[in-house]
Amino acid sequence: MNFIAVFRKEMLEQWRTYRLLIVVAVFVVFGMTSPLVAKFLPEMLKAIPGATQAILAAFPKPTVVDAIGQYIKNMSQFGILLALLVAMGVVVQEKERGTAAFFLTRPVSRETFVLAKFASLAVTFIASLTIAALGCWYYTYVLFEPLAWGPFLALNGLMLVVFLVYMAVALLASTLARSQGIAVGLAFVALIVIGLGGSLPTIGDYFPGRLFSWGMTQMLGRTDTAWPAFWISLGIITVALVAACLVFRRQEV
């Protein structure tokens, strides 16, 4: 299948252009350091000359909840930013450079061209998140206590869904745009809209960002869920990818 050939090229490109390495490095650093920061932040504050008792009192003895909270905070910021950064240039860059035109006269369907890019980025994120999660689990185990595998797996699965939402939306922006500048603009508009929507009361429960808090409640052993946000997230991924394929099919490159 040509999808395999294009996917293989995409993975090789990520490797050769160091994109794969950068994503893995960022995830691993933030995955592993989250429990470390949670554990040693009060110690670090004590070491600052002039730290008042009031400030130190604001940081009680850290627990495993702080470690997970730090992990989710880091991942929700840097994971989303990385998802946008790596995806928003992938199609428009090829259009600008002329490689898209060169390859679309080959037996490569436009759907394959778009979906292979998404698949390769998704694989990179799955691999990076897996390594980051293992690092986080290990350091949490060493510094605090072992985490329950089931909820931790669910947390990471939910985070992955959020990253894929931003990745798919950025890919659509990249397909719609005629220049990288426009793609960046569109992707950040999407980031703001999804971010702001998620912070609104009631409506926010239906936005992808709700999946982070659902993951946290899983870790805390609570039973509340956020299935609407989950299904809407999957819906956004599907709609963004289908739209990207349809737009690219009719686009002159």
Added chain:
Amino acid sequence: MSSVHVENLKKYYGAVHALNGLDLDVVPGTVYGFLGPNGAGKTTTLRILTGLAYPTSGKAQVAGVDVLKDGHKLARRIGHLPEEPAFYPWMTPREFLDYLGRLYRLSAPERAARTRELLALVRMEDVSKRRIAGFSRGMRQRLGVAAALIHHPEVLFLDEPASALDPVGRKEVLDLIGNLRGQCTVVMSTHILADVERVCDVVGIIAKGRMLVQSPRQELLERYAVPAFEVEADDYAALAHWAEDLRRTSWVTAATAQNGTLRVTVKDVQTAKRDLLTQAVSAGLVLNRYEEIRPSLEDVFLQLVGSESVS
């Protein structure tokens, strides 16, 4: 059956009519020169024929495939070299050709053999493991030709294949194209007349999105030939004086002397052949050169495109 058949093709970009009812037919196995001034619609035509752009209306078939209906089938039958071929800078030529081979589903031994063969054809064996990022324009163009040939296409589209190359690069690419004659149909767009004269069997001249004429090159030259003679002499004054006399002669259409060269356009070639030299001697001229001018594609092109721009 034609390798390329285009009927009443139109392409509008808003108010701009890039193609205005273009008709085109290319006989299999020929090297077809698609000639026209800048902005005539050559690249737009090639982009439609390769499935990269969509026409506003009209029909276009390549190797029996409707370009609008079956892009996948079309891609297997054609090769395409854009004016500025783009590559992944992180790849090497070997990897690049191997990747293309995978897209055409060649087996691993087939890919290896074809890659070796094409790298030898375009003389790139010694740089086959170097990254494309540092390649010159000429090297990229040669690699582009190799890439277009990876799957033995039935029809090869080349958009200005030699226009940005130095004389050595141009000769190499044109020789490559010439060697493809009979192996596949080549449609080559260019505005460089000398390139067309060098390699093309059939010429189509396009202007303002319409085909002005298409015909075998020799027939075209004969049809639009303007019979002319050139005479060179050291005595500029005598030459100018003789030019004035010639203009009054019934079988002469025009006579212009410039920098010791006199160009005489005639109505009757036979009379000119008989009388011109005699008259030159009578005028007391000592000639350095006397030549019947063979019509060039440039004359035909200027005649056709010139009249089109006037109309």
